[in-house]
Amino acid sequence: MNVILVDDEPAMLLAMRMLLSRLDGVKLVSCFQTAAEALAFIDDVEVDMAFLDIELNGDSGLELARRLRAKDANLDIVFTTSHTEFSMQAYDVYPLDYMVKPISRQRLAQTIARADSKRLASVSRGIVAEIERLSVRGIGGLDVVSKKVGEVKWISRKSKEVFAYLLIHRGRPIHKARIIEDIFGHLSIANAESYLSTAAYQLRKVLAEHGFKEVIHCSQEKYRLDLEQIDADFIRWEQELGQLKVIDATNAAAAVELEKAFSGGLFEDTAFEWVIAEQERLSNVYVSFAALLAGWLSDSGQYREALRIAVRLVARNEFDEEANLLLIRLLAAVGDQKALLEHEGRYRQLLYEELGLQPSPRIEQAYAQARCGS
Incomplete structure (x- = not known):
């Protein structure tokens, strides 16, 4: 697996070089301190994964991720940062992972293993796709x-x-x-x-x-x-989902890729009235699966990945109490008090303006516990 590092701190580049050198199957092909250097390099060299600092001197790691993805849609992005306040924005570019410095060897090994699982699944799908269809x-x-x-x-x-x-x-x-x-x-x-x-x-x-x-x-x-x-992607998606009897460490990476694959509604933006019932059915299948996966990821300590899914669930239905409870708990788990307060303000305003209601006792209790860090 070819890997590049982009970080404006020389000490961080050195530390990451040492950590990656101890992992099997990983080849660090280059390190950069600016976005321009990384963008020029990827035009000529095949890269599988990029570790990007979100706050680069004079550059935005988020914008760099978008430009790298535009060049190579299959490139795995991993954000590294000393702060948590960018986590919500980072999910817009679907990173493989979001790691807060300092980064341990074990944490890095988990990310590399997830990328390996994802690539193996992609190869398997590619073999099937060779049949002319x-x-x-x-x-x-x-x-x-x-x-x-x-x-x-x-x-x-x-x-x-x-x-x-x-x-x-x-x-x-x-x-x-x-x-x-x-x-x-x-x-x-x-x-x-x-x-x-x-x-x-x-x-x-x-x-x-x-x-x-x-x-x-x-x-x-x-x-x-x-x-x-x-x-048909939606038929294949549901078939692959049906093969996941339970979610565990052996199939979690594949489950995450399945969740990401459901990127919109069935036949979205068409005016076919007869498709509404099937759209709702598939949406309900996705919501149930995504909530189950987010719960498993949270229980496994993978809060960032679980949080990304919770954000998507709330975006699909802002009134979904279970999705909002999950989001509140995960924001508390990652210690993002700023995002928690922003969510509370939006949710209270939405309920009052749209329904004339206040949050339920369960939501109020979740906010109280989250603010106290419990």
Whole structure:
């Protein structure tokens, strides 16, 4: 694993060099004291992980992380800092870890092990992906691409909608009457049947250009998609999640990557009314999983990673009392009193302005304990 260090303190660079030299499988390829040096270096050398000080002399480690990620989306970022007040902002760039100085050899070894687990999982997924399949990104939007041609350019909005509709039914045959009711219900039966036939024809035509003419099947007035020819991220995400019977030290790194992968709603920003129920179901699956993972990470002392997840849970539903309780406890655990006070102010204001309510006794008790450091 090729590693770089960026820190404006020579003493810190020396200490990190010594720590990393004692870890197997780690190659420190260079050290820098400025962001410009690191950015120029990564253009010419393959780097797997970057340890960045958040407060660089004249530079921002957070901005450097964003620019490094723009050059290499797979680069693992680890923030090192003497302060905790940047922790909330740091989560915007999805770092692998956030470590407060001084850094111990054991703490560093845990971070390296997490990166190794993540890369092994990525290699495994890559082997599976070598089979030629139509790739669908449904989490956070709806994009379909093939290796042969690239992005699918839909002939009509309805052909795209029919594809998406069949996709969420995961290969099950769907009778045309149900498709008509959900997608073409505003039309007469005759017109709806004609529009469905046209959309299905357009769908076959555009997918044939990508080498997937046979991906849509019609038999006995039922339509279905052949999922053997499709790699849909939301379907794969739920399948991989189902393999995590419990969360423990052996699969925690993979669980964290799964949590990060759920980066938005199903078919987000589309106007498909029929997808709302499935969006809510998948969102509830994510919330339950993320809360369970955050709890495990917290119990294991990985407060920073747990805090990142708690921030996401609250952002999804600011009124979720359980998510807010988790966030309060984790802010207390990392000793970030400033962020705790900011959260309390926002939460009280939100409840009062939106619902005319005060925080529940459970929330009040959690705030009181957090302020006392208990």
